[in-house]
Amino acid sequence: MNIKFSKYQGAGNDFVLIDHRVGELKNIDSKLVAQLCDRRFGIxxxxxxxLTKHKDYDFEMVYYNSDGNVGSMCGNGGRCIVAFAKHLGVIENETNFLAVDGPHYAKITAEGNWVxxxxxxxxxxxxxxxxFVLNTGSPHYVKQVTDLASLDVFNKGKEIRNNDTYKTNGINVNFVEDKGDHLFVRTFERGVEDETYACGTGVTAVAMAMAQQKQPGHIETPIEVLGGKLQINFDYDGSKFTNVFLCGPAEKVFEGEVNF
Known part of the structure; x- marks a missing residue:
């Protein structure tokens, strides 16, 4: 069976996307997903x-980590699937869709490259x-450091992700350096088990953790990641973060067919 797919990336966080509204793929298992995500033997x-149908929403997002297991919420993945839905004609410039952590609203530019x-x-x-530890749809550990560019994120992140406190369920590990006019963030992601070029739920967690040092109000936080630039906007009342938006690019890289 040949299945069409598209490859999208959001600030270097890259994903394989499949239109599954007609349910062509059966018996989806972790081995198949891991094979498709493999950078040497797959896509x-x-x-x-x-992207699947849902009777109450424009679509449903079903996400798997590259290790083949069902994942928790992926922010950059969410932005990419919105761009994919626009490309398919499922939505126009706004949408309400369902993900593993509940409903999400999103808006996309007419050109389809900013979500x-x-x-x-x-x-x-x-x-x-x-x-700091918090959950933004996925669990995150946030630690402020200096000279982040030279930090061994892979080994430091892997050590924290697998320590006695977090090894059972795993945690995403974010290191942040305050650059004054923006935050520089690098993330070790569980499920990928490596550093990624960006992590949407991760930069959201970082912006919230760092906002505790600021006065309550509407806060906009520019973020630099290895794959580019993102921005987090939210309202902070001193204890709760609401109206939270993850903003950034989402672009199609290529499309093709894969044989099963």
Whole structure:
């Protein structure tokens, strides 16, 4: 069977996307997903998504990590699937869709290359020594560092992700450096088990953790990641983050067919 796919990337976070509204693929398993995401023996990507029908929403996003397992919410993946839905003609410039962490609203430019995705509200941030832990649709660990460009993110992140506190369920590990006019972020992602060029739920978590040092109000945070630039906007009342938007590019890289 030949299945059509598209490859999208959002600030270097790349995904394989399949239109699954007619349900052609059967018996989807972790081995198949991992094979498709393999950068040497498959298409290659940080994750794979199916765009499926839903009676109450424009579509549903079904996300798998590159290790083949069903994933938690992926912010850049969410932005990419919105661009994919526009390309398919499922939506125009606004949408309400369903993901694993609930409903999401998003808007996309007419050109289809900039997506603003509403994320879940967050009201709980806990401390882990000098780091912060919170859930923005996926669990995140946030630690502020200096000289982030030279940090061994792979080994440091892997160590934290697999320590006694987090190894059972895993956690995404974010390191952040305050550059004054923006934040520089690098992330080790569970499920990929490597550093990625960007992590949408991760930069959202970082912006919230760092906002605790600021006065409450409407906060806009420019973010630099290895794959480009993102921006996080939200309202912060001193304890809760609402009207949270992850903003950035989402672009189609190529499309093709793969044989199963």
């Amino acid at each position: 290659g990507g940080d994750g794979l998504m199916f 603003e995705l509403q994320m879940i509200d967050v009201d709980t941030i806990t401390a882990d020594e000098n780091a």
